[in-house]
Amino acid sequence: MDHSIGLRPPVSETVYVQTLNLICGALLLAAVLILWRRELAAIVRLLVVQGVLLAALAALLGAREGSSELYAVAAGVLALKAVVLPAVLRRVLRDTGEVRETEPLVNVAASLLAGALLTLLAYAVSRPLVALAPSPATQALPVALAVMFLGFFVLVTRRRALSQVVGFLLMDNGITATAFLATSGVPLIVELGVSLDLLLVVLVLQVLTARMRLTFGRTDLDELRELRD
Amino acid sequence: MSVLGKIVRTGRVAEPAPPAPGVGAGRGCDSSPAAPLASSVQLRHVDAGSCNGCELEIASAFGPVYDAERYGLRLVASPRHADALLVTGPVTRNMADPLRATYEATPRPKRVVAVGDCARNCGVFAGGYGVEGAVSDVVPVDVEVPGCPPAPHVLIAALRGLTGR
Amino acid sequence: MTGSAVTVGALAAVTAQLVLVVGGAPLLAGLMRQVRARLEGRVGAGVGQPWRDLRKQLGKEAIRPDGSSWVFTAAPRVLLASTLLIAAVAPFLSTVSPLDGVADLFAVVALLLLGTVALAVAGLDTGTAFGGMGASREITVAALAEPTILLAGFALSARVGSSNLAALVEGMLTAPGQVLSPASLLAAVAFAVVVVAETGRLPVDNPATHLELTMIHEAMVLEYAGRDLALVELASALRLTVLLGLGANLFLPWGVATTASPLPLLGAAMLFAVKVVAFGAALAAFEVFMAKWRLFRVPELLAGSFLFGLLAVSASFFLA
């Protein structure tokens, strides 16, 4: 506890801002690529990239504030989002044998344009938040919100159960990023709780997917309509 | 990434080039000045009625092993871009006019290479009711490549006579 | 006295740049083919092959198809002229040019489009189905690439406050940290997609195809022969070089001279050549791993690059 917070930041200002911006830009880029790609394996790889970037973001904020708790959060995020969850997804992928999202409800070109509009919307709605406490970290809030919106969009427009999980994870990544950027790190215990919930949800979805495949032979969620009758 | 591994593992597959024959070494080509086409010849392939044996050999001549491209040869999509026509097969009645049109469409100076025995003298198809004649009966031929079908290295040797490389 | 000396020096720089670009463009095309050949396990025709092809084709007979008009003959000349003009005004070697301010980034984009249009109109003028088909496809791709390239330009110029090319390069030089900023990275991705689309490379178009039905660029020039063809081929090599050069200097401006004196110019020329060669080789290597896409997946690619362009613009003010 010898380097106290706020007196002498361990990283220089410009390097910090540059790296922060770069990480945020890459987060957004990965989210857009998830929207763009159809191969589910590639999408899972992009999620790994996002996990690494989120961990890097947490580590950067930790380095900035000299907080060891944030380093622990970074390690946790890295383990969960870059290793465990992708591994689970890969297993689902191997089990279902589906390689690509064939028919999104909105075609790819249109969803990319929608993505453009969502990003601008994220920018517009996050302005009051940014204005509350302008800092390099909060400046990047629109990016986190945009990732969240893109996740929601994937959730709404994709058919495959796995893509749904992907959308869900993307949303969660957006929320995590928002938390990091807005509050410069969340308490470790909160992060842990959220992460465990997330793991549980993904495992439940995995079971659901497997069940669906047994019942319908496919994992197109529109098949669930039949259950109503 | 498997493609990258394959590239690294395979390395170069092209066979070493035989010595250059010099300009005008192809048969029948000695009378005309080959200088304007030296070291760069674009070829338009015309199948005038071939059994596709010669086509297979042409394809392998331009494949990685023989790599005809290294001598300045290239196959192109239009006779307007071509310097030489690569004609295979005996000229069938239906292909005689298109062959003339192709010859007409090629800018001067131009060459005609008759590939395979059928193109030279109709081969086993000689006298067939659908056959108009050999390539030389329809358009003037500069180079003839014998063989049924000609082996890729023979074909390449003849074509190198055009480029001189 | 010194004023006129500077002008003479600057003019010499422009001339040197033109000579370098025109002389180097076919070599770049040759190099890219060579890289492909090597990766495919072949020997390749050598870097100088495009020059040998050009020399031969310049000496050959030109043919005008029956039924076509002056447009067919004029198109290759206009295409080449528009590309040469870009090669003259772009700050490839030095940001001090008497021609700076003649054409800014948007004018350069418009000049590129002018070349595309010249060739497309000529393709229609031949009156063949393939000519029309090539023209229609090329124009469709160009029309859809236009928003991307202008947005990428917007992202770059929003930071500098000007769309003049020299100002853009100098802005990047004075703030080198910008090279790794999200705005320039996103703009660079968008620009790269546009380069691929505009120069007809894989996966948008296959420059080596012989199958008419899959052609875009080649289909328009099927009727050109001899010296007209030589002009078209020189122009397409030049367009590729110019676009790669613009990419190199807008996104990695190091080495560009900020004066017009000979020594920095020489260094700038060498660095410029290295950058363009590296970009070209990378593009050629990338192509080995790609297959051509269906025509109607291309809009997807361009919509994606449009999104990148828009994100670049947004990032230039949200992450400023």
Added chain:
Amino acid sequence: MNLIAAGLGVVVAGAAAGAATGALAPARARPLATGLLTTTVGLGGVLAGAAALAGQAWSMTVPGILPLGAATLAVDPLSGAFLLLIGAVTVAAGVYSVGYTGPGGRHATDDDAAAGAAAAPGAEPAGQRAVDAGTGHVEAAASRTAQAVLPLFVATMLLVPAAASVSTLLVLWELMALTSLVLVLAEHRLRRSVRDAGLWYGAMTHAGAVAILLGLVVFAAAAGGESFAALRAGAADLSRGTRSLVFVLIFAGFGSKAGMVPLHVWLPRAHPEAPSHVSALMSAAMVNLGLYGLIRVGFDLLGGGPRWWGLLVLAVGGLSALYGVLQASVATDLKRLLGYSTTENVGLMLIGVGAAGVFAAEGNRALAGLLMAAAVLHAVNHAAFKTLLFLGAGSVLRATGLRDLDRLGGLAARMPITTALVAFGALAAAALPPGNGFVSEWLLLQGLIHSLTGTGPPTVVVAVSMPLAVGVVALTAGLGVATFVKAFGVGFLARPRSAPAAVAVESPPSMRAGMALAAAACLGLALAPVAAAAPLARVLQVMPTVRDGAPLADSGVRLQLVGIAGSMSPLLIAIGLLVGTAATAALARWAGRGLPRRVAPVWGCGGTRLDSRMEYTATSFAEPLTRVFDDVLRPEQDVVVTPYTESRYLIESVRFRHRVPDRLEARLYPPLLGAAARWGRWSRPVANGSVHRYLAYGFVGMLAVLVVVRLSG
């Protein structure tokens, strides 16, 4: 003496003389006489406009000429810009009309279309019959009515921007609408579609006029006076609600005249169906009056407004630009394509005006001035190239009787001068250098991209709307290029696709002269736009919220922006292109010395008989775009396969029809029209045909008015 007064005097006198000549002169002399008098009217407009732009001012009140009071006219630089523009278009169209309405030539008729359809599969005799049938038709555009109304139409158009009171403006506006309606209907005997177009035009233009009337009446009532001076003075005291109501009403009214989406539906019908010189006048001159009205009332009389006005105009402009250009890029009728392109260009102007409004509201006068200047300059540029293109389309129509691009082609050899002039117009319309459209689009883009580099971070509205606006402008530019490559490449090049196109001959000299005048204007605007710097600065002086000196510096050959870093030199680009082309041509000629160019049959992949049916048509050219945008365009196509009676596997004929309907029209208007029809049915019992009852309605109405007046007074 005042040159403006002189110019307007020439306008009025010329119009009177023209109308009289048109009505009284013998048919043989009519085209020349009215054409020249129309040109004179135009010259008067040019004179007045140039004088106003040079700094002169003029106003006049004619008492007692209107039923309610005096007619007031005043000319300031803003009026001057539009006077000059309309006058110049009139000059070109007037000269052109001499040949166009003269003897000879063929104009499209329903019979032609039928004969053409029968003759389509290259059947020479039937095609020849179509040619013979065409020449015998009455020259409807040369009819007595049309000839007499033409000078009146151009004169009312020229007087609209000079109007300086609400009543004067409205009366002139109505007169302009009526005279143009008569001209649109000129060829109603030849084609059924003309009547339809007239109906749409009449209905829409009157609905627009009602909106303007309401808006201005509310404005005048609240401001306490109907002269523009009174409105200007009273505008500041208006409540926010009233101001916005006035703005929305006049925006809808003037916008419908300008052809903005979704009030554009009349434009692609009426502009193509009018005789071509009238099309040019309507599309190049009259639509600009919508823009004029918007600027005059919104920026001058109301003196600017809140930011959402600008955003509204920007959004509608963006929509118009995109929708117009999309429809133009898939259109196959040459004149309809040009009509949609007008909607596109009006959209671009509205983007400029809207963005100027946004920045004016934010207090960024430099950008507001630049964008407004870009919009006005684009109006001028659009007028120049659209005149040229409509006149060119008229020449094609007159020579072939065809407007359908799918059946044109091969005109480069048969009409070389028309082709060369249209090529230049198409280049300008595609916004490519060295055309004039490029200059104003460049200015527009410069205005938009500098929106983020002001002092401090941009506001949310600007940060979200300007990148989208740039995207819209860029996509519009790209699709505009596709549109005009198609129009020129398919319409004029390659081999003729039908018999009438194969027998086309070059137009008479007066028509070529008319087109050449328009082309010269394009060329001047393309090479020396710096000359427009000073006049544009004067135009901007009229608007209190954007007034910021000159937006462009007159720095010799370079177009230099003032207060913003940006420069470009259209002149040097043109010279560079010219030198480059010449040098390249010389190189090729030198390399090919001794080997002359050969003309050879088309390479048809060995196929020996390539005929024109194998050429790409406008429909096939636009097919990829139709597919890419099919979610928006919703093309309709049906295929009818007729087999032989013997076996259903032997096909006798295949009929393929492909159509891209105007989707906005199909979705928005039927419910409206249906509602109107229901209302009409509902009110039917009120009108039972009895004259006495109608008179009674009038009587009761009059009594009611008197009672109300008495009670309120």
